[in-house]
Amino acid sequence: MSQKEKLTCYHCGLEMTEAETVWFDDKPFCCNGCKTVYEILNKNSLSQYYTINETPGIKNDQIDENIKQKYAYLDKPEIEAKLLEFDDGQTKVVNFYIPNIHCSSCIWVLENLDKLNHNISHSEVNFPAKNVRITYKGKQITLRQIVEILASIAYPPLISLDDLDKDKQKSSKKLLYQLAIAGFAFGNIMLMALPEYIQSQGYWIERFAPLFRWIMLGLSVPVVLYSARDYFESAIKGLQQKIVNVDILIALGITVLFLRSTYEVLTGTGTGYFDSLTGLVFFLLLGKYFQRITYDYLSFERDYKSYFPIAVTKINNDKEEIVEIKDIAPGDRLLIRNKEIIPVDGILMKNKALIDYSFVTGESLPVEKQVGDQLLAGGKQIGGYIEMEALSDVDNSYLTKLWSREAFTGEKIARIKSLTDKISRYFTFVILSIALLSGIYWFMRHDIPTAIWVVTAVLIVACPCALALSAPFAFGNILRKFGYRQFYLKNAQVIEALSQINTIVFDKTGTLTAQEKYEVKYEGKKLNENLKAIIKSMTKSSNHPLSRLIYNKLQNSSSIQFDYLKEITGKGIEAGKNKHIYRLGSASFTGASNTDKTTLVYFASDKEIVGKFIFKASYRQGISDLFNKLLPDYTLYILSGDNDSEKPQLEKLLPQQVQYHFNQSVHDKMDFIQNLQKKGKTVMMIGDGLNDAGALQQADVGIAVSENTNVFTPSSDGILKAKKLPVLDQYLKIAKQTKTIIYASFIIAFFYNIIGLGFAVTNHLTPIVAAILMPLSSISIVIFVTILTNFITNKLKDKV
Amino acid sequence: MIALYLTIFISLILALVFLVLFLSNVKNGQYEDTYTPSVRMIFEDEFSEESDEIEESDN
Numbered sequence: 001m002s003q004k005e006k007l008t009c010y011h012c013g014l015e016m017t018e019a020e021t022v023w024f025d026d027k028p029f030c031c032n033g034c035k036t037v038y039e040i041l042n043k044n045s046l047s048q049y050y051t052i053n054e055t056p057g058i059k060n061d062q063i064d065e066n067i068k069q070k071y072a073y074l075d076k077p078e079i080e081a082k083l084l085e086f087d088d089g090q091t092k093v094v095n096f097y098i099p100n101i102h103c104s105s106c107i108w109v110l111e112n113l114d115k116l117n118h119n120i121s122h123s124e125v126n127f128p129a130k131n132v133r134i135t136y137k138g139k140q141i142t143l144r145q146i147v148e149i150l151a152s153i154a155y156p157p158l159i160s161l162d163d164l165d166k167d168k169q170k171s172s173k174k175l176l177y178q179l180a181i182a183g184f185a186f187g188n189i190m191l192m193a194l195p196e197y198i199q200s201q202g203y204w205i206e207r208f209a210p211l212f213r214w215i216m217l218g219l220s221v222p223v224v225l226y227s228a229r230d231y232f233e234s235a236i237k238g239l240q241q242k243i244v245n246v247d248i249l250i251a252l253g254i255t256v257l258f259l260r261s262t263y264e265v266l267t268g269t270g271t272g273y274f275d276s277l278t279g280l281v282f283f284l285l286l287g288k289y290f291q292r293i294t295y296d297y298l299s300f301e302r303d304y305k306s307y308f309p310i311a312v313t314k315i316n317n318d319k320e321e322i323v324e325i326k327d328i329a330p331g332d333r334l335l336i337r338n339k340e341i342i343p344v345d346g347i348l349m350k351n352k353a354l355i356d357y358s359f360v361t362g363e364s365l366p367v368e369k370q371v372g373d374q375l376l377a378g379g380k381q382i383g384g385y386i387e388m389e390a391l392s393d394v395d396n397s398y399l400t401k402l403w404s405r406e407a408f409t410g411e412k413i414a415r416i417k418s419l420t421d422k423i424s425r426y427f428t429f430v431i432l433s434i435a436l437l438s439g440i441y442w443f444m445r446h447d448i449p450t451a452i453w454v455v456t457a458v459l460i461v462a463c464p465c466a467l468a469l470s471a472p473f474a475f476g477n478i479l480r481k482f483g484y485r486q487f488y489l490k491n492a493q494v495i496e497a498l499s500q501i502n503t504i505v506f507d508k509t510g511t512l513t514a515q516e517k518y519e520v521k522y523e524g525k526k527l528n529e530n531l532k533a534i535i536k537s538m539t540k541s542s543n544h545p546l547s548r549l550i551y552n553k554l555q556n557s558s559s560i561q562f563d564y565l566k567e568i569t570g571k572g573i574e575a576g577k578n579k580h581i582y583r584l585g586s587a588s589f590t591g592a593s594n595t596d597k598t599t600l601v602y603f604a605s606d607k608e609i610v611g612k613f614i615f616k617a618s619y620r621q622g623i624s625d626l627f628n629k630l631l632p633d634y635t636l637y638i639l640s641g642d643n644d645s646e647k648p649q650l651e652k653l654l655p656q657q658v659q660y661h662f663n664q665s666v667h668d669k670m671d672f673i674q675n676l677q678k679k680g681k682t683v684m685m686i687g688d689g690l691n692d693a694g695a696l697q698q699a700d701v702g703i704a705v706s707e708n709t710n711v712f713t714p715s716s717d718g719i720l721k722a723k724k725l726p727v728l729d730q731y732l733k734i735a736k737q738t739k740t741i742i743y744a745s746f747i748i749a750f751f752y753n754i755i756g757l758g759f760a761v762t763n764h765l766t767p768i769v770a771a772i773l774m775p776l777s778s779i780s781i782v783i784f785v786t787i788l789t790n791f792i793t794n795k796l797k798d799k800v
Numbered sequence: 801m802i803a804l805y806l807t808i809f810i811s812l813i814l815a816l817v818f819l820v821l822f823l824s825n826v827k828n829g830q831y832e833d834t835y836t837p838s839v840r841m842i843f844e845d846e847f848s849e850e851s852d853e854i855e856e857s858d859n
Contacts, residue, residue: 052843104839104842104843107836107839107840107843108843111840111843124836125836125840126832126833126836127833127835127836127839128833128835128836129833173826173827173831176826176831177823177826180819180822180823180826181819181823184815184816184818184819187815188812188815208804211805211808215808215812
């Protein structure tokens, strides 16, 4: 668009004009921050960082005078002790989460930290989890110094209150162990079982069959006792709660299989069904494993703790002192520096505050606060430092109180029963009656042993392997396909829940509106080219979000040089040229009388107001279409914490039937969902900020919308990338289709079961029939659901 | 035919060894991060070569 050649920053790749460029070492940089990083890396012969990938850096805006103080809390021994993974006095190990990790250059430079400081002995990156584990010499270097080194090369670790919680759940390896043992036993037992299937008599069989049978028995013991353990536990739990779940039948099947097979081996009357037994357990666990997908870099469990800092500076008799967040008491005077988060509710005591509440409300424009105003916990101060007086402790702040509510204290109560469990309730009773009836029949006709034989055969063949497999494979596959398309769900149950939704509640700010995308409108006297150039040049070097917006709007204007230019944090920008003074900023700064509640920036030339810039959040593309598509099937609501000033605009954009509720507090939103549920609705909540956390938790399905999956999202059942929001209806449709597929697969499973039961009740279920029928039914069901779920999601591909 | 006892025994032991190896590898965390090692592998050679080159060009 401009004639001038565009330069890109050697470090972060930001495009910039010639005038803005900082030159160093014949290389262009967008800012001093980026230059400094290059300098550090280059000095330590780590410049290969820039050759692995072009412009691998992240814009380094960390540099400010406070950086040294920022990590002072890490010197406190009790905090350090909680963060360290290992410490023997000499060697210390710490594991940091670094959100900036994004490319192979990052891995390379972070694994060569020892070049920056030889007291770091080793560092290892886990790329998917964005973690780096650092081993260092604890006597020579402190934890704080390590963090400062990381921050100096623009990889500041995110250290939050969450890190202090010791008992972090590690990804469970138990399932993998169980699967491995079941697979091992299954494979070997198949080999041992084969000879007797081929030949039933003869010298060879008579001699070796007992050995094979005993080995099979031995191999299946760990499978029953260890691999299948969860099914027994779940069955017992179900019985205690008087719920008939699918695991009861599975546990029953496994028990009967094992007991009958063992009996056959002990008495020498048969080979038993060990191959069917271990095969069953192996396939079941395989389904479980397939269904378990973890997105290492995402977390569905975040609350305010993963976002709040560990410690804060307290001012005690004019002395600065670092206290842990949990020790803050009402009445404490706190010092909040640039980019620090306000940990508790309080009153602003000193300096003007500019608070960014984007994590809380989704509103990315910062709010201005004067001395005496109330500050709510969760906001981030931008600009200079402020002092505030705490009004409460952490747990009793307006926002954090939410987490002590009922919905957060226990597990999310699954109001939605899983399909498999619903069906298996009837299935169990049917099977038990069949077993009983055929048992009675054979007892009348023959004797008790035959009756027992038939009953056990029925229970063995009816073991709902196919029934239990179809849902995990269908959901697992859908989960994966959604993941590719940036809709990340916590687990398979969420898909089931999605298919039953009938009400959708949207948050407005940050969810329907695009974050950091604003329409900038100008009102006032017409700006001539000269004034445009002045405003553009004033905003050029400012990092304030409003300045950036104005600058982007006036990008095509020319630039000029001022005699002087200064930015006053929290107020605005002043510039002088040829004895004219220009001011751009807040109403009080420019001398305008502000009556509006919307976000405004005034422009004044020599104390005379020329005009004002108005910022309006713009709605995401495709929202209108989405609502129209959803409307036939769902009741739609919009909940917003803001006032209703945007209602006319929304009504114009969205269909009439949408219902609006404005001025909703954090708790209101949660209660609103609860009320809908009391009326029998199945509710999906779509939100983005911490203020939606309660509603997301309360809803049957809570989906967090995120522009960038690296940044904070409140705890939810799923995370949807913002640009995929317009195709939400497609995802919901697929969830419903998946349900149909599972129903269809149940029908196939019943078909197999009828055949199997036919063998069983007529007393013809030999081990070889079981060995063929059971894997055949399982595998064909798995193939069936996999092909069909692939088919429905492939259609999605064309549209998304 | 007595040899069959031996071969069955050996084959079982062998399979068991692989099972134990797999389990211990899972335990050591080899299946936790399956991506980073693939990237790391490429660096190790490059670093020594390229850092030499840089030093040369500096001279």
